[in-house]
Amino acid sequence: xxxxxxxxxxxxxxxxxxxxxxxxxxxxxxxxxxxxxxxxxxxxxxxxxxxxxxxxxxxxxxxxxxxxxxxxxxxxxxxxxxxxxxxxxxxxxxxxxxxxxxxxxxxxxxxxxxxxxxxxxxxxxxxxxxxxxxxxxxxxxxxxxxxxxxxxxxxxxxxxxxxxxxxxxxxxxxxxxxxxxxxxxxxxxxxxxxxxxxxxxxxxxxxxxxxxxxxxxxxxxxxxxxxxxxxxxxxxxxxxxxxxxxxxxxxxxxxxxxxxxxxxxxxxxxxxxxxxxxxxxxxxxxxxxxxxxxxxxxxxxxxxxxxxxxxxxxxxxxxxxxxxxxxxxxxxxxxxxxxxxxxxxxxxxxxxxxxxxxxxxxxxxxxxxxxxxxxxxxxxxxxxxxxxxxxxxxx
Amino acid sequence: xxxxxxxxxxxxxxxxxxxxxxxxxxxxxxxxxxxxxxxxxxxxxxxxxxxxxxxxxxxxxxxxxxxxxxxxxxxxxxxxxxxxxxxxxxxxxxxxxxxxxxxxxxxxxxxxxxxxxxxxxxxxxxxxxxxxxxxxxxxxxxxxxxxxxxxxxxxxxxxxxxxxxxxxxxxxxxxxxxxxxxxxxxxxxxxxxxxxxxxxxxxxxxxxxxxxxxxxxxxxxxxxxxxxxxxxxxxxxxxxxxxxxxxxxxxxxx
Numbered sequence: 158x159x160x161x162x163x164x165x166x167x168x169x170x171x172x173x174x175x176x177x178x179x180x181x182x183x184x185x186x187x188x189x190x191x192x193x194x195x196x197x198x199x200x201x202x203x204x205x206x207x208x209x210x211x212x213x214x215x216x217x218x219x220x221x222x223x224x225x226x227x228x229x230x231x232x233x234x235x236x237x238x239x240x241x242x243x244x245x246x247x248x249x250x251x252x253x254x255x256x257x258x259x260x261x262x263x264x265x266x267x268x269x270x271x272x273x274x275x276x277x278x279x280x281x282x283x284x285x286x287x288x289x290x291x292x293x294x295x296x297x298x299x300x301x302x303x304x305x306x307x308x309x310x311x312x313x314x315x316x317x318x319x320x321x322x323x324x325x326x327x328x329x330x331x332x333x334x335x336x337x338x339x340x341x342x343x344x345x346x347x348x349x350x351x352x353x354x355x356x357x358x359x360x361x362x363x364x365x366x367x368x369x370x371x372x373x374x375x376x377x378x379x380x381x382x383x384x385x386x387x388x389x390x391x392x393x394x395x396x397x398x399x400x401x402x403x404x405x406x407x408x409x410x411x412x413x414x415x416x417x418x419x420x421x422x423x424x425x426x427x428x429x430x431x432x433x434x435x436x437x438x439x440x441x442x443x444x445x446x447x448x449x450x451x452x453x454x455x456x457x458x459x460x461x462x463x464x465x466x467x468x469x470x471x472x473x474x475x476x477x478x479x480x481x482x483x484x485x486x487x488x489x490x491x492x493x494x495x496x497x498x499x500x501x502x503x504x505x506x507x508x509x510x511x512x513x514x515x516x517x518x519x520x521x522x523x524x525x526x527x528x529x530x531x532x533x534x535x536x537x538x539x540x541x542x543x544x545x546x547x548x549x550x551x552x
Numbered sequence: 553x554x555x556x557x558x559x560x561x562x563x564x565x566x567x568x569x570x571x572x573x574x575x576x577x578x579x580x581x582x583x584x585x586x587x588x589x590x591x592x593x594x595x596x597x598x599x600x601x602x603x604x605x606x607x608x609x610x611x612x613x614x615x616x617x618x619x620x621x622x623x624x625x626x627x628x629x630x631x632x633x634x635x636x637x638x639x640x641x642x643x644x645x646x647x648x649x650x651x652x653x654x655x656x657x658x659x660x661x662x663x664x665x666x667x668x669x670x671x672x673x674x675x676x677x678x679x680x681x682x683x684x685x686x687x688x689x690x691x692x693x694x695x696x697x698x699x700x701x702x703x704x705x706x707x708x709x710x711x712x713x714x715x716x717x718x719x720x721x722x723x724x725x726x727x728x729x730x731x732x733x734x735x736x737x738x739x740x741x742x743x744x745x746x747x748x749x750x751x752x753x754x755x756x757x758x759x760x761x762x763x764x765x766x767x768x769x770x771x772x773x774x775x776x777x778x779x780x781x782x783x784x785x786x787x788x789x790x791x792x793x794x795x796x797x798x799x800x801x802x803x804x805x806x
Binding site: 550 | 609611615617618640643644645646647648650652656658660661662663667671672674675731
């Protein structure tokens with residue numbers, strides 16, 4: 158009977174395609190928008206990924222990595238003086254403007270790192286040598302900067318090319334592979350001292366102190382020591398934790414990735430904006446699917462009535478409807494995910510727009526699609542359960 | 553020693569004091585009023601009467617697709633008291649004992665003929681392979697063995713009704729209920745279908761109950777019961793000694 162149910166479904170090509178199209182649309186919108194949202198949230202923590210220090214020490218009121226509340230240069234020494242700290246280095250992080258040779262201005266995310274240790278340097282260099290960062294006017298740009306800071310549209314920045322930051326020359330000595338910043342500007346690394354020269358002077362310039370614990374001491378213990386000794390705020394840099402994010406009471410030692418994402422979720426309209434789109438996907442998918450499937454059931458009511466008269470139980474007919482609904486659901490979901498994968502391929506190749514699909518998204522979307530299918534089938538089941546077999550004789 | 557006379561088999565369906573009403577209170581409509589009827593095995597019984605007289609309601613109740621009023625005295629089909637069966641049991645009873653032929657054929661347009669004919673067997677839980685094999689055999693009996701893969705919309709009305717006959721017979725039911733089987737067919741096709749139906753459906757242990765307005769098919773009946781205003785008003789047994797009465801032979805008016 159279930160095979161016949163599928164033949165009845167596939168035989169009505171118009172409604173079948175309409176049902177699948179509605180569910181493809183819903184799947185694509187929910188999966189793609191969720192992934193873009195997660196990608197955007199991962200961009201907010203890009204600096205933490207690109208400056209891979211295990212411990213970040215910032216001013217006590219700072220809640221997220223893109224917020225700068227400068228420290229005194231002497232705070233580096235205070236952190237170094239903590240017994241459990243193996244090393245500590247200054248870090249400058251701020252948004253600056255670059256003037257290109259053609260006169261155009263571009264925004265960059267300037268990172269200044271300790272010239273001696275080069276702690277906080279990019280993890281992966283595509284071109285050039287890290288040590289060259291100690292040369293005069295030397296900077297390392299990221300792969301986005303190769304295109305974004307080019308002299309002409311479509312061109313690329315090469316090693317040795319120059320531009321100006323705040324009227325001072327910057328010469329490219331390396332190109333790094335990085336995660337794109339939330340602000341959209343390319344990352345530009347230089348030494349801490351040179352970063353201060355590039356930046357208009359302020360009384361406090363130190364954005365953060367990056368540090369690591371001594372061997373045998375956990376990062377959390379080290380952070381606790383730093384906070385107790387210096388009064389500054391210490392964060393771990395292990396990665397976003399869903400458990401910490403959803404915990405009613407945050408842990409005593411927090412992760413900077415988690416607090417950063419939490420800050421954007423709480424203080425910006427981004428989740429609402431993406432959430433509305435996901436809800437629209439759900440509503441449109443539900444409306445198209447329910448309406449079309451109900452219409453399909455109504456058109457087949459005469460045949461369903463005949464089946465019931467011939468001895469098919471209500472349960473069998475309901476099972477047929479569920480089979481039909483879940484089949485279009487799975488087909489629509491598969492095609493929708495295929496389109497999402499196509500979108501992902503383009504987004505990841507261009508690094509625009511942000512795209513990161515956590516493992517939980519596909520099963521969650523599948524759950525929602527099956528919910529839509531269940532709602533669609535329920536309308537039909539309601540009609541079939543009220544269907545009198547004798548109606549088949551009434552024409 | 554004298555051997556006892558053979559036991560005559562019980563009627564296929566016995567209806568006594570059958571009542572059926574629809575609605576409540578002032579809008580209550582008493583459709584069947586103390587109807588008595590016997591449908592005999594091996595016979596083709598036709599129910600005739602003007603529109604709205606209760607024919608369709610009566611066959612719906614005998615087929616087990618509609619429940620009679622509790623006041624009904626007896627409703628027995630093949631020795632089974634339908635009033636005592638649960639809804640699920642009646643559904644199972646229909647699946648194994650009753651074949652249906654509908655006025656509008658009710659073939660599923662997206663299924664081919666073999667699949668349409670195999671439906672009653674599939675409902676009984678027979679495997680698709682066995683059901684389709686049996687369906688092809690019955691389709692061959694009704695002269696459509698070479699069209700098993702065709703769709704209903706590729707057939708004429710007469711051919712579609714032959715498919716419906718095959719579907720009604722495929723699970724070898726003991727009672728076949730037909731609702732205006734020739735109403736959608738022209739005179740010639742109606743006769744062809746009835747002759748075919750009689751040749752393949754008539755069997756000593758099977759009863760056929762037909763609701764019809766078509767007096768051209770009356771000669772195929774063994775018994776004709778006339779209804780009016782919810783009652784059986786006349787029953788004619790037709791055989792070599794009791795030919796079709798003139799009032800039925802020359803036209804029956806709705």
